[in-house]
Amino acid sequence: MEFASLIADLVRKYQKPGPRYTSYPSALHFDESVAIRDLLHHTENTRDPYSLYFHIPFCERLCWFCGCHTIITRSPAKADYYLDLLERELDLFLDHMQQGRETIQMHIGGGTPNFLSVEQIQRLADIIHHRFAFSEVSENSVELAPVRLSEPQVYALRDLGMNRASFGVQDCNPEVQEAVNRIQSVDTNRQAMAWLRQAGFKSVNIDLMYGLPKQSVASFGATIDHALDLNPDRIALFGYAHVPWMKPAQKELEKRGLPDGQERLEIFLFALQKLMDAGYRYIGMDHFAKPEDELCRAQDRGELYRNFQGYSTRAGHEILAFGISSISQSSSGFRQNVKTLREYETRLNAGQLPIDRGVCLTDEDHMRASIIQQVMCNLKLDGPHFRQSYGDRFTTAFSQALPQLIPMQEDGLLDISIDTQSLAVSDLGRFFIRNIAMTFDAYLRPQEKPAYSKTV
Numbered sequence: 001m002e003f004a005s006l007i008a009d010l011v012r013k014y015q016k017p018g019p020r021y022t023s024y025p026s027a028l029h030f031d032e033s034v035a036i037r038d039l040l041h042h043t044e045n046t047r048d049p050y051s052l053y054f055h056i057p058f059c060e061r062l063c064w065f066c067g068c069h070t071i072i073t074r075s076p077a078k079a080d081y082y083l084d085l086l087e088r089e090l091d092l093f094l095d096h097m098q099q100g101r102e103t104i105q106m107h108i109g110g111g112t113p114n115f116l117s118v119e120q121i122q123r124l125a126d127i128i129h130h131r132f133a134f135s136e137v138s139e140n141s142v143e144l145a146p147v148r149l150s151e152p153q154v155y156a157l158r159d160l161g162m163n164r165a166s167f168g169v170q171d172c173n174p175e176v177q178e179a180v181n182r183i184q185s186v187d188t189n190r191q192a193m194a195w196l197r198q199a200g201f202k203s204v205n206i207d208l209m210y211g212l213p214k215q216s217v218a219s220f221g222a223t224i225d226h227a228l229d230l231n232p233d234r235i236a237l238f239g240y241a242h243v244p245w246m247k248p249a250q251k252e253l254e255k256r257g258l259p260d261g262q263e264r265l266e267i268f269l270f271a272l273q274k275l276m277d278a279g280y281r282y283i284g285m286d287h288f289a290k291p292e293d294e295l296c297r298a299q300d301r302g303e304l305y306r307n308f309q310g311y312s313t314r315a316g317h318e319i320l321a322f323g324i325s326s327i328s329q330s331s332s333g334f335r336q337n338v339k340t341l342r343e344y345e346t347r348l349n350a351g352q353l354p355i356d357r358g359v360c361l362t363d364e365d366h367m368r369a370s371i372i373q374q375v376m377c378n379l380k381l382d383g384p385h386f387r388q389s390y391g392d393r394f395t396t397a398f399s400q401a402l403p404q405l406i407p408m409q410e411d412g413l414l415d416i417s418i419d420t421q422s423l424a425v426s427d428l429g430r431f432f433i434r435n436i437a438m439t440f441d442a443y444l445r446p447q448e449k450p451a452y453s454k455t456v
């Protein structure tokens with residue numbers, strides 16, 4: 001059977017809501033009742049480097065499909081005030097930081113980080129560099145909105161230490177752009193890419209989105225051609241996640257006519273084929289990269305990881321995250337900040353860290369997180385290695401997953417070795433790794449309303 005029609009049949013069979021596994025357990029299981037002191041617990045006397053995240057929530061205009069934590073405004077003064085608060089949060093956190101730990105990775109996300117003016121970016125640089133020492137090989141990435149980007153901003157971000165960037169293209173058809181309230185010309189995208197390349201950004205990722213109103217195979221084909229013409233190092237091809245009970249603005253898209261499941265699938269398969277024909281490799285979980293890109297090389301070495309920013313070549317470092325809604329990660333668990341500016345300012349004005357909720361990891365969580373990480377990133381599970389680390393607990397988890405894994409093996413998604421309790425995900429199985437990972441998720445329970453986006 002032809003590859004595309006084989007995938008189409010399997011998508012129909014396996015498509016169901018599932019976590020994206022940027023954390024395990026997923027953020028839906030974070031709890032307000034966990035004591036903040038427990039969430040701040042960390043390993044003593046470690047010299048492990050930090051990974052940093054800063055959330056800049058502002059956008060000028062709301063894209064109807066948006067699933068992020070955003071504040072829509074045109075006021076630069078709001079960003080000034082937010083930087084004041086961010087600085088206060090960092091100062092309050094200083095007591096919980098350990099001396100001598102350098103930073104190996106940083107991500108600035110949003111919202112739109114380049115909502116900040118050049119002067120505000122320079123102030124953010126001062127705030128960060130005054131408090132953290134960076135490794136010379138630190139990977140520092142920033143999310144950008146091309147419509148708001150200027151050449152001086154690109155150089156200010158480079159001076160802040162940014163060496164990687166990503167920006168959303170989503171769809172370049174004018175009718176689709178009108179329907180999703182996001183107008184962005186192909187020339188704007190070309191200009192953004194040219195500035196980033198001239199400024200020496202090492203890797204540039206672009207995001208595309210299928211499943212939007214007014215899209216067709218032909219129109220999205222033109223978007224893919226434009227994306228390939230931009231020649232990014234990585235491409236993320238996201239399926240639009242329709243969760244109007246969490247993001248009410250998405251109801252606007254229902255009025256404009258969302259494609260049905262069949263149309264969505266045809267667009268996805270067409271895009272997939274075009275990207276693979278152009279030489280991009282499917283890493284997993286919506287991400288494509290050039291074979292020479294370090295994500296592909298890390299996957300080949302079995303050293304690819306996944307965290308809140310997506311795929312990463314930097315393993316399990318403690319993530320310190322600042323700003324509204326940001327999520328920090330340590331060896332003991334996850335903690336998430338409050339999600340509104342009002343709560344953020346109230347907590348900081350009272351001299352309190354703005355932590356809202358979190359989860360402390362059990363030994364069982366650690367093991368399952370590690371299994372899911374291996375499956376999602378390195379496409380295999382080495383049973384003897386896991387048994388050595390986790391003993392009978394691993395044997396039980398594997399046995400529990402087996403009844404769901406065997407039918408997947410029959411469909412060609414993976415190879416199982418029952419003797420060694422190992423598995424290897426096939427090329428076909430890369431498209432269904434969320435489904436494979438879900439067999440090891442102890443938190444999944446039947447839900448009244450789907451809380452997650454679809455797996456494929």
Ligand code: SF4
Binds near residue numbers: 061111
């Ligand atoms: S630019 Fe990004 S974060 Fe801002 S509204 Fe659009 S999708 Fe959301």
